[in-house]
Amino acid sequence: MRVEKLRPDNDYDLELIQKSIDGDMDSFKQIVEKYQNKVARVTTSMLGRSYEAEDVGQEVFIRFHNSISKFKGDSNLGTYLVRIAINLCLNSIKKENKFKTSSLSNGNDLSLGGDEETKNDIASLINHALCSLKPEFRSVVVLRNIEGYTTKETAAILEIPQGTVLSRLSRGHDKLREIIIKLEQI
Amino acid sequence: MNKLDAITEELSKYNATFNDGFSSHVIEKIQDRKSNGSVDIMKITQWVTLSGIASVSLLLLMIYFTEGSLNMDAVVGLINYSPDEPLLTSLTL
Numbered sequence: 164m165r166v167e168k169l170r171p172d173n174d175y176d177l178e179l180i181q182k183s184i185d186g187d188m189d190s191f192k193q194i195v196e197k198y199q200n201k202v203a204r205v206t207t208s209m210l211g212r213s214y215e216a217e218d219v220g221q222e223v224f225i226r227f228h229n230s231i232s233k234f235k236g237d238s239n240l241g242t243y244l245v246r247i248a249i250n251l252c253l254n255s256i257k258k259e260n261k262f263k264t265s266s267l268s269n270g271n272d273l274s275l276g277g278d279e280e281t282k283n284d285i286a287s288l289i290n291h292a293l294c295s296l297k298p299e300f301r302s303v304v305v306l307r308n309i310e311g312y313t314t315k316e317t318a319a320i321l322e323i324p325q326g327t328v329l330s331r332l333s334r335g336h337d338k339l340r341e342i343i344i345k346l347e348q349i
Numbered sequence: 350m351n352k353l354d355a356i357t358e359e360l361s362k363y364n365a366t367f368n369d370g371f372s373s374h375v376i377e378k379i380q381d382r383k384s385n386g387s388v389d390i391m392k393i394t395q396w397v398t399l400s401g402i403a404s405v406s407l408l409l410l411m412i413y414f415t416e417g418s419l420n421m422d423a424v425v426g427l428i429n430y431s432p433d434e435p436l437l438t439s440l441t442l
Contacts (some may be wrong), residue, residue: 188376192372195372195375196372199367199371203366204365212365217368221371225382228379286359286362289363293360308357308361309363336353336357340356343352
């Protein structure tokens with residue numbers, strides 16, 4: 164058994180971070196490989212399964228690398244990366260006003276085809292519906308329901324009060340339900 | 350199970366991955382940006398400070414060789430200046 168498997172996860176992350184600060188790119192690559200799926204879940208659920216989601220995903224790790232020495236380990240590395248990912252997604256949406264042109268009309272969509280079989284699939288419906296939500300509702304739904312963060316953690320990541328998280332989550336669920344019912348009728 | 354439960358359950362199962370070679374692309378981009386001269390602010394500060402120190406040293410050296418001293422009068426250019434000179438000049442005009 165490898166030694167690091169016996170250590171707490173955070174300690175191993177900190178060790179990789181220290182090696183990355185010292186210029187060891189293999190250690191940084193290990194960080195990327197460990198957290199890329201977590202970041203992918205956030206960026207694709209926020210931006211749709213598009214090339215843009217992957218670009219933003221890359222930017223998350225590049226930004227983290229550029230400011231790696233500022234990471235003191237006060238929070239979990241995964242949470243830290245999710246915070247960067249959410250902020251970059253929100254910036255990207257703001258820049259392109261993406262919520263006005265949801266992935267339903269997005270030509271860059273990688274995986275959501277137009278065939279009937281895909282449209283009837285609940286996972287695809289939810290993906291379409293998520294992209295149709297306003298960014299402020301979408302970010303809360305992504306963090307609470309997809310990433311499984313608590314209300315308190317979600318509030319801390321988005322820097323909003325816990326009450327706002329709860330109200331946005333409730334409204335987000337209502338909107339999702341409405342959108343999915345509409346999509347099912349198509 | 351009602352609609353909302355189905356939605357939240359489906360959301361909790363949501364999964365996504367990036368294309369193969371994602372981590373290699375990230376590393377390549379980091380190395381590209383490094384080599385494409387993303388100029389480090391520390392290096393600029395260091396360069397400006399060093400060139401400033403070099404200019405001041407050169408100036409002091411020139412003053413020392415021309416005036417033979419580095420006292421305050423030599424530095425401000427008053428070493429050969431007599432305080433009565435303006436008065437004499439104005440009286441002789």
